[in-house]
Amino acid sequence: xxxxxxVLIGVSLxxxxxxxxxxxxxxxxxxxxxxxxxxxxxxxxDISFTSIIIIGVETIxxxxxxxxxxxxKTIRKNQIKSDVESYFSGFTSLFIVTAILTLGxxxxxxxxxxxxxxxxxxxxxxxxxxxxxxxxxATRKKLITHIMGYMILENGIxxxxxxxxxxxxxxxxxxxxxxxxxxxxxxxxxxxxxxTNFDQHDIDDISRLKD
Amino acid sequence: xxELLIYxxxxxxxxxxxxxxxxxxxxxxxxxxxxxxVIIFFLVFSKFNFLYHGTEKYFAVDNLSGxxxxxxxxxxxxxxxxxxxxxxxxxxxxxxxxxxxxxxxVFAVNALLMSKHLGLMWVFIEATTLSGAMLIYFEKKHSxxxxxxKYIFICSIGVAFAFIGIIFLSAASTHSVDLFxxxxxxxxxxxxxxxxxxxxxxxxxxxxxxxxxxxVHSWLPDAHSEAVWPVSAMLSGALLNGAxxxxxxxxxxxxxxxxxxxxSTLLLVMGVLSVLTAxxxxxxxxNYKRLLAYSSIENMGILSLCLYAGGxxxxxxxxxxxxxxxxxxxxxxxxGNIYRRYHSKEIFNVSGLISTDRMSAIIWIVxxxxxxxxxxxxxxxxxxxxxxxxxxxESYGLIILLFVLLAAVVxxxxxxxxxxxxxxxxxxxxxxxxxxRNYIPQIIFVSAVIILGxxxxxxxxxxxxxxxxxxxx
Numbered sequence: 001x002x003x004x005x006x007v008l009i010g011v012s013l014x015x016x017x018x019x020x021x022x023x024x025x026x027x028x029x030x031x032x033x034x035x036x037x038x039x040x041x042x043x044x045x046d047i048s049f050t051s052i053i054i055i056g057v058e059t060i061x062x063x064x065x066x067x068x069x070x071x072x073k074t075i076r077k078n079q080i081k082s083d084v085e086s087y088f089s090g091f092t093s094l095f096i097v098t099a100i101l102t103l104g105x106x107x108x109x110x111x112x113x114x115x116x117x118x119x120x121x122x123x124x125x126x127x128x129x130x131x132x133x134x135x136x137x138a139t140r141k142k143l144i145t146h147i148m149g150y151m152i153l154e155n156g157i158x159x160x161x162x163x164x165x166x167x168x169x170x171x172x173x174x175x176x177x178x179x180x181x182x183x184x185x186x187x188x189x190x191x192x193x194x195x196t197n198f199d200q201h202d203i204d205d206i207s208r209l210k211d
Numbered sequence: 212x213x214e215l216l217i218y219x220x221x222x223x224x225x226x227x228x229x230x231x232x233x234x235x236x237x238x239x240x241x242x243x244x245x246x247x248x249v250i251i252f253f254l255v256f257s258k259f260n261f262l263y264h265g266t267e268k269y270f271a272v273d274n275l276s277g278x279x280x281x282x283x284x285x286x287x288x289x290x291x292x293x294x295x296x297x298x299x300x301x302x303x304x305x306x307x308x309x310x311x312x313x314x315x316x317v318f319a320v321n322a323l324l325m326s327k328h329l330g331l332m333w334v335f336i337e338a339t340t341l342s343g344a345m346l347i348y349f350e351k352k353h354s355x356x357x358x359x360x361k362y363i364f365i366c367s368i369g370v371a372f373a374f375i376g377i378i379f380l381s382a383a384s385t386h387s388v389d390l391f392x393x394x395x396x397x398x399x400x401x402x403x404x405x406x407x408x409x410x411x412x413x414x415x416x417x418x419x420x421x422x423x424x425x426x427v428h429s430w431l432p433d434a435h436s437e438a439v440w441p442v443s444a445m446l447s448g449a450l451l452n453g454a455x456x457x458x459x460x461x462x463x464x465x466x467x468x469x470x471x472x473x474x475s476t477l478l479l480v481m482g483v484l485s486v487l488t489a490x491x492x493x494x495x496x497x498n499y500k501r502l503l504a505y506s507s508i509e510n511m512g513i514l515s516l517c518l519y520a521g522g523x524x525x526x527x528x529x530x531x532x533x534x535x536x537x538x539x540x541x542x543x544x545x546x547g548n549i550y551r552r553y554h555s556k557e558i559f560n561v562s563g564l565i566s567t568d569r570m571s572a573i574i575w576i577v578x579x580x581x582x583x584x585x586x587x588x589x590x591x592x593x594x595x596x597x598x599x600x601x602x603x604x605e606s607y608g609l610i611i612l613l614f615v616l617l618a619a620v621v622x623x624x625x626x627x628x629x630x631x632x633x634x635x636x637x638x639x640x641x642x643x644x645x646x647x648r649n650y651i652p653q654i655i656f657v658s659a660v661i662i663l664g665x666x667x668x669x670x671x672x673x674x675x676x677x678x679x680x681x682x683x684x
């Protein structure tokens with residue numbers, strides 16, 4: 001069950017790479033949150049009520065409901081066109097993300113043969129997700145897609161922490177989720193501000209400060 | 212008692228946002244900053260039994276974190292007195308917003324310095340990013356929003372790297388080990404070397420982003436130049452040290468695990484790159500606050516090199532961190548006095564500071580000589596100690612390279628920073644004197660740096676030595 005969910009996260013990365021609409025990105029982020037819940041719940045060391053609640057807050061509430069809805073609101077409010085605007089075509093992106101997935105599995109395969117501290121399947125997919133996050137940040141033009149890339153990166157890190165056998169104390173986990181959530185929230189506010197305060201046509205112009 | 216340093220700033224922050232009273236927002240900062248510093252002194256130096264520390268699960272004050280807490284405490288006093296003037300013409304909404312974020316920032320820095328758990332330290336380092344971003348955004352100009360965006364985005368990705376590193380570190384420990392520093396130190400020899408190397412590399416890149424080490428420094432000049440001056444001082448003096456503390460503790464783990472040569476190489480590369488970046492950009496920049504920011508990058512590079520050299524240079528690292536924080540805070544706080552007279556951050560729009568504001572000019576020039584590590588400042592002592600250690604290691608190539616790069620930094624900084632003091636002042640400059648609170652913090656900081664540079668009391672030395680024991684014994 002958990003394994004299927006993890007593989008589906010990998011598939012969602014492929015879909016993200018090809019789609020050209022911001023709404024699809026948001027749907028995929030929602031989906032990834034739910035899938036992460038399934039992976040985490042399937043792996044929890046003790047299925048106690050509190051641990052399920054904490055995992056649920058981290059994944060379902062933050063990653064799958066609040067952040068995507070907030071991003072959607074930011075898009076509507078700033079009338080951001082739903083076109084993703086990439087430097088690469090859909091096909092090239094798909095090709096590159098496929099290569100990233102291959103690389104992820106290769107790394108997982110190699111690491112599994114050397115020692116078995118990390119669960120290979122999750123490890124491979126988490127590496128792919130992190131690299132895809134970077135790829136999205138580097139090759140998409142809009143600021144809002146940078147936030148989405150950051151979320152994909154964070155989802156990858158979440159999966160990575162699941163692949164390591166040891167768990168963090170829940171206070172740390174909760175702190176991490178809070179930080180990420182507030183971070184995305186503030187980044188969204190800055191996007192709003194650029195639009196409302198300066199009536200900018202191009203809210204993605206952030207290259208004035210330099211030497 | 213350490214709980215006061217965590218809960219009280221938060222409580223006061225909430226009060227300032229709930230009350231929305233301008234008087235409260237403005238004056239709570241200096242009052243709390245002084246109380247906080249007194250508490251810190253009690254925590255670090257008192258031998259009373261009822262002040263237990265080191266027994267709590269997640270937080271503790273040892274002498275190393277104590278040193279950084281003291282630095283933070285003093286800087287916070289300075290910047291909160293300057294905040295009174297920074298908030299003078301703001302409405303109550305802005306003031307409470309500012310106070311809220313500054314107190315949350317101080318809370319996060321305090322908590323990160325006292326964290327015994329690596330994961331928790333990460334949480335608070337990211338919390339400084341968030342509150343810091345709001346403080347940089349405070350002026351609400353296009354440039355400050357841009358700087359805040361870059362700061363939050365680059366630092367968040369940076370510390371995401373650090374988190375990957377933390378996960379690898381937990382994968383490296385073969386036994387069931389939590390990420391408490393003492394447990395990791397204890398189990399370091401048993402750790403899996405490959406994963407530890409991966410973990411350290413990622414964590415160094417991540418915390419290095421926060422510390423301002425090249426090549427991941429790009430947020431720093433923007434953030435430092437766009438923030439209001441008391442905030443710039445806090446960012447440069449308190450925040451960068453916090454990230455340095457994390458890196459020191461992680462380097463200690465690699466040392467115990469027997470891969471110190473690996474971590475040293477990385478520190479060497481990042482240190483030299485930082486000094487090099489500063490040496491190049493100091494020549495180019497035309498904004499005096501950005502120039503100070505590049506000087507911070509240079510000094511962070513030197514800290515990283517001290518950590519690379521190890522041995523006696525670790526003592527140098529701690530006094531360099533102290534000296535840099537105080538001197539840089541003095542410079543950044545003085546930029547406030549300059550900016551309010553000239554309304555410009557461009558070097559070419561500011562001239563004749565000696566005739567318009569003699570006191571600021573004197574502070575500025577003296578601090579300048581301290582920051583370029585000329586005698587008799589504390590930074591001179593620390594850099595001599597670093598070079599001494601490098602001579603002992605017989606790395607003469609590095610010494611020559613450092614001399615050249617530091618000379619270039621001094622040349623560029625002197626050209627920019629001293630130029631604004633001399634020459635004809637523009638005619639329309641207001642020459643009325645500011646209240647004394649705009650000068651006294653800097654005077655105290657710089658005098659401390661000079662006095663410690665000339666004569667270092669035995670008790671101070673032994674305190675630094677005891678702080679070093681945390682990462683050497």
